Structure formats: C-alpha cells, structure tokens
Amino acid sequence: MSRLGLIDYGMGNLHSVQxxxxxxxxxxxxxxxxxxxxxxxxxxxxxxxxxDPAMERLRQGGLAEAITTWCDAGxxxxxxxxxxxxxxxxxxEGEAEGLxxxxxxxRALPRRPGHPIPHMGWEPLVPANPSPLLPAGSPESxxxxxxxxxxxxxxxxxSTALVRFADTAVTAAVWQGAIxxxxxxxxKSGPHGxxxxxxxxxxxxxx
Numbered sequence: 057m058s059r060l061g062l063i064d065y066g067m068g069n070l071h072s073v074q075x076x077x078x079x080x081x082x083x084x085x086x087x088x089x090x091x092x093x094x095x096x097x098x099x100x101x102x103x104x105x106x107x108d109p110a111m112e113r114l115r116q117g118g119l120a121e122a123i124t125t126w127c128d129a130g131x132x133x134x135x136x137x138x139x140x141x142x143x144x145x146x147x148x149e150g151e152a153e154g155l156x157x158x159x160x161x162x163r164a165l166p167r168r169p170g171h172p173i174p175h176m177g178w179e180p181l182v183p184a185n186p187s188p189l190l191p192a193g194s195p196e197s198x199x200x201x202x203x204x205x206x207x208x209x210x211x212x213x214x215s216t217a218l219v220r221f222a223d224t225a226v227t228a229a230v231w232q233g234a235i236x237x238x239x240x241x242x243x244k245s246g247p248h249g250x251x252x253x254x255x256x257x258x259x260x261x262x263x
Contacts, residue, residue, distance in 0.1 A: 060097065073136065089118060101123065103139040133234065143235065171221065178201075184215040188259035209227065
C-alpha cells in the first residue's frame, strides 16, 4: 500500500483520519512542510475550524504553495470537511483567498426555520456526477456532517454528491482531475464512510 501524506497545519482531526486509513491498510505519515511530501503517493487535507485561520496557517508554513505545486502536477489529493472548502477560491466565512485549485466559492448554508446551523448529523448522499468516490450504481451512503458552509463549484460537473439541506441541495463531495474531497467526515461515518475511503485507495492503487 502506498504512503499517504496527512497534512498537519494544526487545524485537523488528524488522529481519527489517520486511524481510519490505517484500518484499511494504508501507511500514513504526517506532513508539515513541502519536503515531507517526498515519497508520498497522495495527500490528505483534513480540517476543522474556520477558513481564514486555516489559510493563514497553510501559507505561513509554505504548505499552501507546496499543495498547489502538487496538484498542478496532477498528483492525487483528498480533502475532508474544511479541507474541501480550502480547495476553492474564497469563502463567505472570511476574507482570505483559498487555494483556488477548484473554481467556485464556499457559501453560507441558507437560514430556514426548523433547520439549525451548523448542519449536524447523519444524512444520505444524493449522487451527482460519478467519480472514484461514488461510482455509478453505488449503494446509498449515509454519512456524518458538521458544517455551516458548503462549496458552490463554478462547474456543476465537479460535484459527485449532494446533500439536502432546508429547501435545497448543497455540495457534499467533489471530484476534478486527481482532486477529490468530502464535506462530510468519512472517518466518522461508519461502514459507509469506510467504503468511500476504500474506493479512493483502490483508485490510487490503480494509478
């Protein structure tokens, strides 16, 4: 199994993500600078917290530039939760520029009576464009969300899964090129989340 580089910038639930991948047989090493990406087959960008402090930490450590160089070279990356939002150009949550690896903006979830924010709990994914995370014909997946914002990709083909919230459907997972990301927490989503991570690892192994 190839080595995964788990990006550590002080704002991710690294332990649970690392444990989830290790249970599936992956070798995981934490990455705190660009040089530590050497020898990795793919990167995982987790994240818990707010957009601006996360981007500040990524830029301070030189990780933002290293991640951009990595993805510009067509190398694989998986974002999780805030790690998905950071891939986009900007967010309603703050003023900082995002990584801009995916075109679009992160929007605040709509405020509707009876739909508390943050959106928290288990929800079924609504399949969109097939991807290695959610191939066509995949069984229904119930996964765990905790978020107040959701990405709005410029290209709808980027969305591989949606989730219903209030009177609309928002982005739950994206895929473009070799970049995939989940707004939900696959590492906290039991067998369904494990199946999604297993598919991503199988896709990696076939590269």
